[in-house]
Amino acid sequence: MIRVAVDAMGGDHAPAVVIEGAAQAVKERPLSIILVGQKNLLTQEIERLGAGSGHFIIQNATEVVGMDESPSEALKKKKDSSIRVTFEMVGQGRADAAVSAGNSGATLATASFVLGRLEGVERPAIAGVLPTLKGPTVMIDAGANVDCKPHHLLQFGIMGAVFSQGILGVSNPRVGLMSIGEEGAKGNLVVKKAHELFSASSLNFIGNVEGRDVFRGDVDVIVCDGFVGNVSLKLSEGLAEAISLMLRAEIEKSLLARAGYLLCSSAFRRFKKKVDYAEYGGAPLLGINGIGIIAHGRSCPKAIKNAILMAAEFVSQKLNEHLLSNVRNSGDLQALGRRQVVSDR
């Protein structure tokens, strides 16, 4: 049975939300779930929620990393934090995958520190999954690396393509480079250099994509640095929320519109389900020597459930073996990466 270690103390509404999500996950798939956190608190909460203590193993971790704490400080000082112990379970072979909705910077730093990187990967990156008009698109890096070199972007592209093919089932995924114009000559210095590397690679590179292409679904993997990716994801989330609020406010203004809204509320619900981040649960950190999913800090139980199921799916699909062999076989990473490292200096 696949074993998933879950940071029970991570997220805005932990541990309750995490326990509820874990309880939902074991109902959908046979899993061994290890809840990591303050043992007494977790035991109490499981009982209070009636979540069934028989479903979980509890692993004690005395410390908790706050959502606003400095990742490097947390890594240095809190050696018994729930995040750290969660990833150590994987590092020690006591779990197959780790999930945390805690401080994402700390999760990132801890995952890389505890598990190390896959051979050949210079910078692990977060693969965010976005709903589009034609199905999910991967945005990589969604926030792990804010300052990148061109060859890092190429590595992200290779990892994103493996993820898209292996997990999302896209054959020959189309890879695009996020920029501010379609032509290769458009973009900032890093992106322009990266365009050359992508063009020379064996990826199915379709060239630059612009912000307005993201949700059209005509590209399977969108590559950008973690600053642009993080801003893009949070902007999308905020805009979707704002649109819904503004629309709602207009509808509230008239009785007729309110009646009309009731009639189309099922359509609104279906739409909401389609674009709900909770459907995707979390974003994997690709390139680490293990499986780690970073869930949203505001995760609801469904999001936690889906993050756990995603982690289990990665294990059964042997994501990291695919990643490793593709990275090796592609040759791109080795040859171009090294060449670029030299020319960057």
Add this chain to the structure above:
Amino acid sequence: MIRVAVDAMGGDHAPAVVIEGAAQAVKERPLSIILVGQKNLLTQEIERLGAGSGHFIIQNATEVVGMDESPSEALKKKKDSSIRVTFEMVGQGRADAAVSAGNSGATLATASFVLGRLEGVERPAIAGVLPTLKGPTVMIDAGANVDCKPHHLLQFGIMGAVFSQGILGVSNPRVGLMSIGEEGAKGNLVVKKAHELFSASSLNFIGNVEGRDVFRGDVDVIVCDGFVGNVSLKLSEGLAEAISLMLRAEIEKSLLARAGYLLCSSAFRRFKKKVDYAEYGGAPLLGINGIGIIAHGRSCPKAIKNAILMAAEFVSQKLNEHLLSNVRNSGDLQALGRRQVVSDR
């Protein structure tokens, strides 16, 4: 009477859309509009559209810059392009402001080249105006400068604040720095250094803002480099479009929902008007020695009309005088700018 030079050949549906927009503008405000482009074509089109030739002065320009042409090539080779002649009208004192919906890179390069920069401004920047839950927010830079130094961002903040106060009427505008976390220590190298400059400035600096804050309306001026700004604006546009299409598709699936939609269609229309880019018309290029508005390439007549009216408003509000005196008085730009220039080297 305020004189606005309009590039009649610029935009996806020029010259017809531009002429129609100009005709709408003169109905709303007494203006002298100079349409710049191929004289014969414009005369014919004005007649065909019944736009009233008495309202316009036509200024001949024999060349047209294509939407995909290289800006630097266009600037070098097409000395009689409609974009170039439009800005030369301002440079020669024959018009008070210029508007173009043409190739935005070429418009940018041409505006800076022909008009030069305001004293003390190192990099002119595009101020994009976004609708939010609480009124318009300025995003600067929206695409003029893809690679920026920290002190450039500070200059953008100062110019954005003047624009927000002078044109949008916001008193003591709140200025935020786009980043990937609220704390000053979060962000890429440039943003982290810029955070220090902003903190030491006399701006009403509220710290970092994240992507999800953009549409909440709790910040009046959002500062970022032109790469991030351009991606953000286009992403927002694309997402709003995608949401509307997805929602529409769900509504189409059921007769009941379609009936409901009809009942709330007035609410949808009001909402659409609120978020319609055409309401804002265009984005000013701040920091050039003259007034220039870059309109959207896909502008409809209403967008052109509003871009022209925005240009006229800038002239009557004496935007550049405000900009110049604020830039001078702030001291920030001079002192911090210079200090930073030295430390950047």
